[in-house]
Amino acid sequence: MQVYNLEVLSNVKVSDRYWHMVVDASEIKEEIKPGQFFNIKCADESFPFLRRPFSIYRINKVEKTIEFLYLIKGLGTVRLTDIKAGEKVDIFGPLGVGFTLEPEWDTILLLARGVGIATLAALAQEAAQQNVKCVAILSARSNNDLLATETLQGFGAEVYKVTEEDGTSDVDNVEKIIEDIFKEHDIKAGFTCGSQRLSKLMQRVTKNKDIPGQIALEEHMGCAMGVCYACVCDLQHEDHVESVRVCKEGPVFDLNKVVLS
Amino acid sequence: MQVYNLEVLSNVKVSDRYWHMVVDASEIKEEIKPGQFFNIKCADESFPFLRRPFSIYRINKVEKTIEFLYLIKGLGTVRLTDIKAGEKVDIFGPLGVGFTLEPEWDTILLLARGVGIATLAALAQEAAQQNVKCVAILSARSNNDLLATETLQGFGAEVYKVTEEDGTSDVDNVEKIIEDIFKEHDIKAGFTCGSQRLSKLMQRVTKNKDIPGQIALEEHMGCAMGVCYACVCDLQHEDHVESVRVCKEGPVFDLNKVVLS
Amino acid sequence: MKKPSLSVQIGKLNLTNPIMPASGAFGAEMEGLFDFDKLGAVVPKSITKYPRGGNTTPRVCEVNGGMINSIGIQSKGLDYYLEHIIPAYKDYETPLIASISADSIDEYAEMSEIIGNETGVSGIELNISCPNLKGDGKAFGMDAAISHELVKKVKNVTDKTIIAKLTPNVTSIQEIARACEEAGADGLNVANTLLAMAIDVHTRQPKIGNVLGGISGPAIKPIIVRMIYQVKQVCSIPIIGCGGVMNAEDAIEMIIAGATAVQVGTASFIKPMAMIEIINGVEAYLKEYEIEDINELIGDIHIPSQVTNCNA
């Protein structure tokens, strides 16, 4: 982790509520792994005050660029849209622990909700590079928000889409789709991000099927480097509960240990 | 006084340290007088927090524009330079009491230091319109800073320039120049802005010559509309000292009454 | 939804809406900007018994998220106030709350009695953040017993609604608030400015002529919201929230924390129309959340599960 002042190569609106930023990462010598994140200063001045955490969305080793996909939420993300191609962005990272892909996992299931797709897309990219088959369920409010579908398909993933707009995104229906996927594919591990309800579903599914699972969590952050203990969550171990830092031990955790509220 | 959101027609650097802004004032129906000022929000966000006061530099009744001339000093004036032509600027005014030109004053003397010229230029413009002869002494650090010379000459003013660069700006030399001017012209009133030392000199001169004088003062402001009493200065009346508000009773005061520190 | 009701009550005062100016940041000079009858009340600058000159300039300086001021209650004295300031508002229906500052408890009582007899005055706000010159120089509002005595004496001499404006520069604002309530205060203003200082590192001089001043503006809002919440837990008289309100959301935050009304000070310096925007914004919020009466919102904070722990 370091503070970098990197050139923005593009920063454009990709749908109603989402923006996409490409940054020149040639300065970053550290390895960046899917599931890791950067803490970004959204504006020069002291307003907004804190940095904002964003997962790495794509890592392009050849072009030496990294990409972020972000949802406009409040002041920070609004200001982030003001940064123009050619300008610099102050990013701090890479931070945290990313996803793990075990060699024996030849087929994996991704379940992403909303902007959670930004986090899982990087994993799908990595999976493709390791010739791991990805089956992905993407859930969103509207079809307009299902923006990374093509990106994932480009990585060879088999993508199922569910939305409120189509009335297909309820947990029961997603569970049915998962059941169907398990009938067709020998899923070795499950990954999820972006929704408590869907994470609980995935937790149940991976437990029932007795396969490993991983989850990328979000929590409000202070330092993003493990010193302030703002971003904790609980892991249930056999005999005790452990408090861990999303920014340091996470944001990716063992799905079967995370205590979901 | 009102809050206006006006279009900036141009905002450009005119010398090392000075910028010039032209604003579309067609919305302003109130009369704007030389010596009055506007309190300007230099940036959208809450940083810097307070507005900044700027004198009216030129009033163009035909084009319906107003102009400001400003010196880069700190955060506020730096941020003001970010506003581009076509964008809007949030200005509050016109504020305060401006200069008075009595009908019998056919020749007047202006003594301006630094950015004080911005304030006196509007007066020179008004004087020209009333066929009043202006003699002006402009004092600045460097010749580069003497930017309004041509503007004043354009209004028909006779301009004397003194600078540190030329070693001509000391009070003694300015006093000599004033003496020479009085020999040549029948000065009916003196006006000054921008320097304590030169204001004291002008106070002395107008007293000795027994002519009226006016001064435009600057003081740190809170409200700029007379309610907070942040911006006070003292007037010496015959029998008592009166505390007055620069933003409300001023910024232009009777030079012979102002208590200069 | 029908137009929500914004009216609130403080003592005998019926306010058509909860938004009013903070003393020292409002005056008849603003008449041209908007109709004062749109405000819940008007509150002119604190007045002292005798004329006072105020402090050395610079009297204000900017800081991150706010400003420091040390005006020093520049005042033309009570006589001038009665003759010129109060009458300036006589054409308005909105209640006038007179803010007073004094050097001793007796002087507060004396001034309250005189001002309380004015028909143009509906309520009195006691600015008890000024130093007690007959005591140890500490502000009246820093001591619960003194605050109690002060409010009690004032209540004895007037029937007008009495609001004690507390200083936030205390260990326990609850204690002072309780003392004022017990002494009969009709309302509590939480709060005045926090004592602050800024130094110019180049000249090494204080940025304020008087060295110390009070900080106002958004920087202090989280501290004031906390105090409103704390006072609400221990008092039942209405609270007027004051400190750092810049927009309708800030005002609503204070109301949810427990404020019945909200004063707007520094915001008017940046946005002279701030109070009007806030009134409109509060009404829009009530409509959005289908709240028919603003009184439902007062103190209606939703605390998921309360944990009290070391906050450091």
Next chain:
Amino acid sequence: MKKPSLSVQIGKLNLTNPIMPASGAFGAEMEGLFDFDKLGAVVPKSITKYPRGGNTTPRVCEVNGGMINSIGIQSKGLDYYLEHIIPAYKDYETPLIASISADSIDEYAEMSEIIGNETGVSGIELNISCPNLKGDGKAFGMDAAISHELVKKVKNVTDKTIIAKLTPNVTSIQEIARACEEAGADGLNVANTLLAMAIDVHTRQPKIGNVLGGISGPAIKPIIVRMIYQVKQVCSIPIIGCGGVMNAEDAIEMIIAGATAVQVGTASFIKPMAMIEIINGVEAYLKEYEIEDINELIGDIHIPSQVTNCNA
């Protein structure tokens, strides 16, 4: 001009420069960012005797010019601290100041005695802003007599440099500071966070899980600078300024107000290299103003003519 001297002394501690981290905003996790030996001292997060879980999330929220936190001294306990935290700094020469929190005066003394015996520890900072569980729940640092007793007991059990970290949530910080000095404190940290609160107007829930938290960052700097100045008037032991320092100018402002050293907390969250930038900036300032020794700057405020008046 030759390289100015930045070294300062606090009790027995010789610091090569006055800049150090604030407890809770620093840890060995930052090792990759810069060389800790560049710092005047290191100050790990406050530790408690027994492991503690800390508060409900969200534990932080952003406010104008700062943030509110309520972490709740999440701690792995004293044993873990001695075995793992202190040794993590053993390769550094810069002094380690251990910050401790406790539930009773005796526990402070007990912990100080144990920690004082560690060779890896050069000084102890007493975080007395935590509530006194054996008392009325108010923080130790809110009561002068309790603060005095606490510091005195600690001084009796260890020879290490003792710094009392004061809470700013008090009526008179001078009174608490004097009590600590009289009890033998070697230095005073001015100060911890101010108690604050923020409410989400849409959910009507507090933005902090624990309802209340402490505000840090530039918003509080003017209040802290004032307190440093006030404490400097009445105490002669060194002051460590803490609260809202974002850059070298802020640190210098505190030094001019009277601080011998300066802690940097929240700034590191926004600019992880902040402390290094500040050290370089302070040195550049000394060069610019041809100050050979930073000690000349401490408390060297230029007050043109002092007026004391009502600050409201």
